[in-house]
Amino acid sequence: MNNLLQGINLYLIGMMGAGKTTIGRLLALEMGYSFVDTDEVIVQAAGCTINEIFAESGEATFRRLETEVLSQICAHTRLSIATGGGIVLNQKNWSYLHHGLIVWLDAPVELLYNRLAEDKTRPLLQDPDPKGKLQSILEQRQKLYAEADLRIKLNEGETPEQITQRILEEIPSVLKNPVSADG
Numbered sequence: 001m002n003n004l005l006q007g008i009n010l011y012l013i014g015m016m017g018a019g020k021t022t023i024g025r026l027l028a029l030e031m032g033y034s035f036v037d038t039d040e041v042i043v044q045a046a047g048c049t050i051n052e053i054f055a056e057s058g059e060a061t062f063r064r065l066e067t068e069v070l071s072q073i074c075a076h077t078r079l080s081i082a083t084g085g086g087i088v089l090n091q092k093n094w095s096y097l098h099h100g101l102i103v104w105l106d107a108p109v110e111l112l113y114n115r116l117a118e119d120k121t122r123p124l125l126q127d128p129d130p131k132g133k134l135q136s137i138l139e140q141r142q143k144l145y146a147e148a149d150l151r152i153k154l155n156e157g158e159t160p161e162q163i164t165q166r167i168l169e170e171i172p173s174v175l176k177n178p179v180s181a182d183g
C-alpha cells in the first residue's frame, strides 16, 4: 500500500463525528504515511481547547487559524490529514485541499448523533437541539463536501478498520494515473 498515492497527501473531510481522526490514523498506518489532524495542530499552537477558542475568540478566529494550519500542512507530502468538519466553508481552503486526494466520509445524521450525543468537545453542538443542529449544518455543507474526489458512504456498525479497507480499495478508481499492482 506504500505507493498507492505516490506521496500525494490524503485529506479526509466530513461532518464532526464522521470519523476523520479515527480513520485518518488508520489510513496513515496502512499507507506508510504520517498522520496530521488540523484540529490537534490548532489546539497545540493555541495552547487551549477548541471550545475555549470559540468561546474566547470566536468562530472566525478559529477559521483563520484553520486556514493558516492547512496552508502549512499542504507544503508537505506523504501525509494522511484529518481536517476539521468546517474546513470546506472557506473557498481558499479548497486550493490547498486540491493539492491532494480529498475523501468525504459521508455519515447520516442519526449515526453522527449517536456518536456525539455525550460529547462536549464540539462547540457547535452545545445546542438545546443537537440533532437538529447536525441536520442543519449538514444541509448547509452537503454541496461543499460533495466536491471531494471520493465519497465514502458510511453505515452504522461498520468498524474503522473495515472503512479504512474500503477507502484503500476505492482510491485507485479516482486516481488519474493509478499505480499498477506491481509498481
Ligand SMILES: Nc1ncnc2c1ncn2[C@@H]1O[C@H](COP(=O)(O)OP(=O)(O)OP(=O)(O)O)[C@@H](O)[C@H]1O
Residues within 6 Å of the ligand: 014, 015, 016, 017, 018, 019, 020, 021, 022, 023, 039, 082, 083, 084, 085, 115, 122, 157, 158, 159, 160, 163
Ligand atoms: N466506524 C466507527 N464505529 C464506531 N465508532 C466510531 C467509528 N469511527 C469513529 N468512531 C467514534 O466516533 C467518535 C468521533 O470520531 P472522530 O473523532 O474520529 O470524528 P471526526 O470526524 O474526527 O470529528 P471532528 O470533525 O469533530 O474532529 C469517536 O468517539 C470515535 O471513536
Ligand SMILES: O=C(O)C1=C[C@@H](O)[C@@H](O)[C@H](O)C1
Residues within 6 Å of the ligand: 015, 016, 039, 050, 083, 084, 085, 086, 087, 121, 122, 123, 124
Ligand atoms: O464541523 C465543524 O465546524 C467543526 C468540527 C470540528 O472538527 C472542529 O474543527 C470544530 O469543532 C468545528
Ligand SMILES: [Mg+2]
Residues within 6 Å of the ligand: 020, 021, 022, 037, 039, 082, 083, 084
Ligand atoms: Mg477529528
